Amino acid sequence: SLDGKYKVQRHGLFVLCTSGDSVKVYSTRTEEWLHSLQGHTNQVTGIALNPANHLQVYSCSADGTVKLWDFIDGILIKTFIIGYPLFAIYVSEKHEGIVFLHIGFQLVAVHLPKSAEQEVEAKELSAVSRHISPNPSCTAFGREGQYIAFARNLQLNVYFFRKQKTYSFSLKATDKKGAKNAFTCIACHPTDDCIATGHEDGKIRLWRNFIHKKEYTYSTQHWHHNAVNTLCFTPEGTNLLSGGIESVLVQWQYGTGNRKEFLPRLGGSILHVSTSSDGQLFCTSHSDNKITVIESSFKVCGVIQGLVKDAVLTDLMIDPRSKALVLNGKPGHLQFYSLLRDKHLYNLDIVQQEYIYEAGLDQFEVVKAAFDIKGYWLATVEERGQKSSDLEFFLKLWSYDERTQSFVLNTTITAAHTDRIISMCFSSSEETTMLVTIAEDGQFKAWCQGVDADTQQDQNFWSCDFVGSYHNLKPTNCSFSADSSLLAVSFQEVITIWSPDTWELLTTLCQPPGVIRDLCFGRLSCSKYLISTTTRNLLCCWNLLTCAFLMDSFSGLYTVFVFKPNEPRPLFTHKNVCSEKIHRAVFVPREEPLNNCDESSQWLNRSQLYFLTQNMLVIDDSVAVTPFYLLLGKHRQQQQKLNTPSHQAADRPQQPQGSVTITELLHTPAHVLPPASVLCSMFVSSLLISNTGEMESSEQEMNSEKEEEDSEGEMEACDSQQELRVQGSVDEVTPKLSKAQERELKRVRKTDFSWMAGLIASKP
């Protein structure tokens, strides 16, 4: 993610921006990601160019260190340990060797010690102000570093270094017209004694003559209709740039009153503006994870787009054609993001309406999307009026155009249902394309292409083929079987099985108590299984040939379970995948299958599992760290990926071994634990003389693994026919094992201890 600050550097050759626990360097010419500066162990909160050397940059982080980098080569020069979480950094030419840091609510000047060592502890701290705004853009250095201005709520403070005095100027909370006067950002003129402040109601005030406390003046300019997010003077001070939620970059000519220029429709709301040192390039960062590079003639010359993950309403999907991850992009768009190349491919405009940047406005949003199996059709649902009573929604069908390599709108259905569409799915066979939508009005509808044969126009349009309902119950989910011969629609606690050819209700399956949340058919050799989850933490599996029933109940927070459909025990359990609530998950096919022979990780051979949590995308996968993975700034401590039992054992010594592990073992429900044979293998190996005979290949068909995260109940069917895989753990602290130990471990792993399982299971 491209959050945080960024600077345009050295005649505008580079853009630096913070991204999680690293700083990324982009080229302004090619918009290419050059490299990232890695080394911080927590969120990077601020960056500032070293005023003494324009090839160096300071970065501060919440881990309590300030680091100095050579950003062209990506080399860490020095680390200054402060010891407190840092929230922002400010530097000035006049104050060489001193950086101003934002610690807690204080603004602190830190003298950086000169020393040859790599890591230095900086101890000389002196507070400049005790109360400053947590917003880092509310603090700025004045002309030639003579003073520093910082604002908090309704008060503007100016600290003069020479006089060592703070002057403060305050505004009333509201004036006669009810304007909100709170400060939101500050910029100081580079050559003049003038401070520009932005306010919550969209006003910009230019303060002058503040050197004399009583005789200060200010002039007001107003264009923004909402809070001004950022202000920036050009290096010569001829222009002032401002931006806000409207996504319009405004250029005010300094000293000529109200003359201004606009650059509208840049993307998401503008969070930061900065200029290059020669004033030739401007750069804006937007809320939709985007950086726009703008020439001084007010023309956009480059866009650096990251993965937009503001409000993901759609499921995570994989475009079958490009294997790109598809989810909500900028407002009203779907974004296609290539995970392999870690690059934003393109945005598909679904809503096709002018987006109005205004806070609190009810806009059309894409809430559902689905691909057919070949990636030729895309169905989307856009909705408006979630809050108010009159809901508007459109169902749109898009076909893939080979020529333009993009999706083209084919059919818009205005009133597909009388109430909100809950879910939809395409038939999964390759011959027929059929879409089934289910809605809160209790109906499910099947849509086909060109059913209406009477019209002599193009046959390509979609129309309704069948409307079905079941006792006026509200449907909850739907799924097609692998060959599209069966359609399963769940109505509250009942699953109905329909034949899409004749639209006959074949059978109903009654569920144990609990409303069904998800529904999924198996693939390939497991296609006889129908799997469902309920709100009562039950995973149910039906064998459709015999209508027999298998069930399992389990619980656990942020835990991944992997099942084989014909076994009630989880094949693989992984706890605490990440610290936040998991919203969605998706299996992403690999380019080339791995071959790992470990049973518990076979299911990852063909694909990787990605999670979307509140803030980031996580890969549940112990394979090498992809750039994407770094880009999204996964927390290290969450990487306790214990893929194979051998590594599990190897990792253990680092943790307090005894009691914690044992209590964890004892407190976990027995049926969610991995097989005892696996857990005990290390223990047993020391006692037994292993049989080195040929291990019977565990390559039994292992199809359609089920993955289930309990918190959200997302279920995705995985590719089947997994092969075996060997792969090391990605942990930063890779266990250092000697060659001999490794060989020993390998041998142990190949040993078949399944006979032990029976022994252990028979125990009470």
Added chain:
Amino acid sequence: MASFKPTKVQFLPKLGEKVTEDTLYWKNYKSPVQIKEFGAVTKIDFSPLAPHNYAVTASTRIHVYGLHSQEPIRSFTRFRDTAYGGSFRGDGKLLVAGSEEGLIRLFDISGRVALRQFTGHSKAVHVTSFLSDGFRVVSGSDDLTFRVWDVPSAVELSSITEHTDYIRALAPSKLNPDLFVTGSYDHTVKVFDMRSGSSVMTMQHGHPVECVLLYPSEALLVSTGGRYVKIWDLLKGGQELVSLKNHHKTVTCACLSSVGNKLLTGSLDRHVKVYNSSYKVVHNFDCDASILSMAVAPDDEVVAVGMTNGVLSVRHRKHKKDKETLTSRRRRGPSYRVFVKGKNFVPRQDDFLVSKPVKQYLRKYDKQLKSFEVSKALDTALQTWTRTSKPEVTVAVIIELNRRGTLKNALAGRNEESLTKILNFLLKHIFDPRFSRPLLTVGDIVLDLYRQVLHQSPVVERQLQRLMEVLGREAELQQELLQVLGILDTLFASLTPRKEVAALAALPVDQGPQLQAA
């Protein structure tokens, strides 16, 4: 920087009839000319010769009209009682007609007095016709006989009694002078050959036959009677080809169009239906009264329909010429040449190309929306031309304003004149299912905004009164429709046979042991 996205106008397809070439062809008639006759119009016949005058038999008269005249150019009034079945000879010079008293009269088209009178029928003669040689007349009567008369000598050549009820339909063959088809109220259609002197084919229609008609190839025969129209294949010995049941009252007449031989049928249910070659109804003319007779002029120039209330309704075909005179009046825009000027120029190899940015052309309301001038945009969308001919554009702008949350601002601060405009638009379109949702919002907002000042303007007040009335009526209608739907649902539910769904109860077998194993 993305460019401004113009307002999307939703073009919703109109429900109902599908537009086909046939529909377009049959729609292309002017609104009908109504001519009042003295009684029910029982027969219309077009002259086969060039001016294509047509004879209309109604009450005791036969009028001959020119194609475009509304006054009869000739009338034959020498009937003492009701005249029936006036039809032309193949050369259009003679006209024959039967009458209620049983007399058959033969007229010269230019004369006034009957040339010949054939006496012999004891009861009313409803159908008369020339055989295709032009020298013989065949007539069918309520005395169950039909007779063949010789025109030069005015004598009866033969009289055949085979039908057992009134004879009301007759169609002579155009290819063979000795063949003709008769239809009778005894439910049969018979084909007669004068050479054998008796019927050669009999078909059971199943209802009293009102009309028979031969296709020009004379391989197919159409008979109408009751609610049915039946097509018979004569080459297969009178096998029934299709039976059509598209009318809900007796089908009284049928005729063929001369372009493509499309079948038209008219019925007492006041509809004329046009069938395509696979006998599907492609078009429908509505009339004011039950239809008794119908005829189509050669080249489908005119469709004339006679009705029980004595009104003759004549539809003329529209021609391109009429359209051209309309369009030539309009101001001509710049020619195509102006727009392609320089566009197809191919640059030479070493030319330096300076590309010009493509200018985005926006509609006026889009330009105003772009600069957030919401009231002006609504005014533009409500201009007379847009409002009347493209209401969907007006509604699209209203939807767009609503989406932007500025509809209230756009509607506020209007004077009586512009408010009347908006209310008129509401009155006209609020029931259109395509537009009703946004327009109801507009109505709500208008009421909210102007509640205080409404009583100051009688005009606006009256309009609101009307709006209230029509909305009330619409609500009642919707309620009734829902009731009907409910009735239908119960009917359907009782009709569909109950099917046993094999609801297999889930048997949680094997569950216990497995969990234990875990």
